[in-house]
Amino acid sequence: MLKKRIIPCLDIKEGSTVKGVNFEGLRNAGDPVELAVKYEQDGADELVFLDITATIEERKTFVELVRKIGNELSIPFTVGGGISSVEDVRKLLEAGADKISINSSAVKNPQLISTLAKEFGSQCVVVAIDTRLAGNIDWVHIKGGREKTEWMTLEWAREAESLGAGEILLTSMDGDGTKNGFDLRITKLVSENVGIPVIASGGAGNAADFLKVFNETKATGALAASVFHFNEIGIMDLKELLKSKKINVR
Numbered sequence: 001m002l003k004k005r006i007i008p009c010l011d012i013k014e015g016s017t018v019k020g021v022n023f024e025g026l027r028n029a030g031d032p033v034e035l036a037v038k039y040e041q042d043g044a045d046e047l048v049f050l051d052i053t054a055t056i057e058e059r060k061t062f063v064e065l066v067r068k069i070g071n072e073l074s075i076p077f078t079v080g081g082g083i084s085s086v087e088d089v090r091k092l093l094e095a096g097a098d099k100i101s102i103n104s105s106a107v108k109n110p111q112l113i114s115t116l117a118k119e120f121g122s123q124c125v126v127v128a129i130d131t132r133l134a135g136n137i138d139w140v141h142i143k144g145g146r147e148k149t150e151w152m153t154l155e156w157a158r159e160a161e162s163l164g165a166g167e168i169l170l171t172s173m174d175g176d177g178t179k180n181g182f183d184l185r186i187t188k189l190v191s192e193n194v195g196i197p198v199i200a201s202g203g204a205g206n207a208a209d210f211l212k213v214f215n216e217t218k219a220t221g222a223l224a225a226s227v228f229h230f231n232e233i234g235i236m237d238l239k240e241l242l243k244s245k246k247i248n249v250r
Contacts, residue, residue: 001248002197002220003220003248003249003250004214004219004220004221004222004242004247004248004249004250005045005046005199005220005221005222005249005250006043006044006045006210006221006222006235006238006239006249006250007045007046007047007048007199007221007222007223007224008035008039008044008047008048008223008224008225008228008229008235009047009048009049009050009201009223009224009225010032010035010036010047010048010049010050010069010225011050011225012032012049012050012051012062012065012081013051015032015062015065017030017031017032017035017229030229032049032065032069033065033068033069033072035229036049036069036072036073037072037073039228039235040072040073040074040075042234042235042236043235043236043239044075044235045075045076045221045249045250046075046076046077046078046221047069047073047075047076047077047078048078048079048080048101048169048223049066049069049077049078049079049080049081049097050079050080050081050101050128051079051080051081051082063091063092063095064095066079066095066097067095067096069096070095070096070097071096073096076098076099077096077097077098077099078097078098078099078100078101078126079092079097079099079100079101080100080101080102080103080126080128080169081101083100083101083102083105084102084105084109084112085112086115086116086119088100089119089120089124093120093124098124099123099124099125099126099166099167100116100120100124100125100126101126101127101128101169102116102125102126102127102128103127103128103129103130103142104142104143106127106160107140107142107149107151107156108142110159110160110163111163113125113127113160113163113164113165114163114164116164117163117164117165117166118164121166122164122165122166123166123167124166125164125165125166125167126165126166126167126168126169126199127157127160127165127167127168127169128168128169128171129153129156129157129160129168129169129170129171129190130142130144130145130171130173131153131170131171131172131173131186132145132148132172132173132174133174133186134148137152138152138153138154138186138189139151139153140152140153140156141173145173153170153186153189153190154189154190154193157170157190157193157194157198158193158194161194161195161196165196166196166197167196167197167198167199168190168194168196168197168198168199169199169201169223170186170187170190170191170198170199170200170201170219171201171202171223172186172187172201172202172203173202174202175202175203176201176202176203177202177203177225177226178203178205179203179204179205179206179226179227180205181203181204181205181209182200182201182202182203182204182209182212182213182217182219182222183200183202183203184212184213184216187200187213187217187219188216188217188218191217191218191219191220192217192218197220197221198217198218198219198220198221199219199220199221199222199223200213200217200219200221200222200223201222201223201224204222204223204224204227204233205227206227206232206233207233207237207238207241207242210222210224210238210242211241211242211245211247214242214247215245215247
């Protein structure tokens with residue numbers, strides 16, 4: 001069985017770490033390089049860097065910032081935002097990323113998943129899915145959550161797996177930043193119906209939320225931002241709690 005992973009997320013806008021609620025109302029959360037170093041020291045298993053406005057602003061991810069962070073890290077490092085080609089991925093991997101995350105570009109061009117998996121290996125390709133419930137249906141959203149697609153969430157997760165994705169980063173837009181807990185329903189649905197690892201994201205508010213998502217779903221990772229950025233949860237304390245509850249963490 002895969003050990004469970006605790007994964008801080010750096011949402012980057014204009015070179016700074018930011019955090020909002022339901023993808024809106026962003027506030028500054030600190031220097032991304034300093035935070036990355038802190039999280040590795042604190043015992044994070046992996047780190048995710050998302051350039052959250054790259055797609056909307058039709059530009060590429062900040063490669064130099066990725067390089068600065070990558071130079072400081074030894075834990076796995078996933079980078080996303082504005083990635084749409086083999087060349088984009090090659091530049092980010094050369095800058096220090098271990099995995100890349102694609103979202104809008106994958107929905108618009110699903111074959112991109114297969115192309116990247118063939119070029120770099122499935123283990124390198126994370127498909128990020130931003131999901132929101134509307135009319136009792138879970139819909140995939142793109143462009144930083146601004147645009148609803150025609151894909152239903154589970155259908156798209158299965159398609160991404162079949163095309164070669166090695167992992168899914170599943171973010172509940174309804175839960176994002178609310179600290180009301182992970183969306184156990186959609187996380188359970190997706191993680192039980194695909195054969196690749198699923199990272200739960202959106203809504204973590206306290207240590208008990210991590211315990212629930214690992215106990216009640218098949219998610220292999222749990223991602224959070226503000227509770228780590230603002231020192232509301234200590235990563236080592238969280239891991240000790242999970243171990244005491246017989247959760248197999250790294």
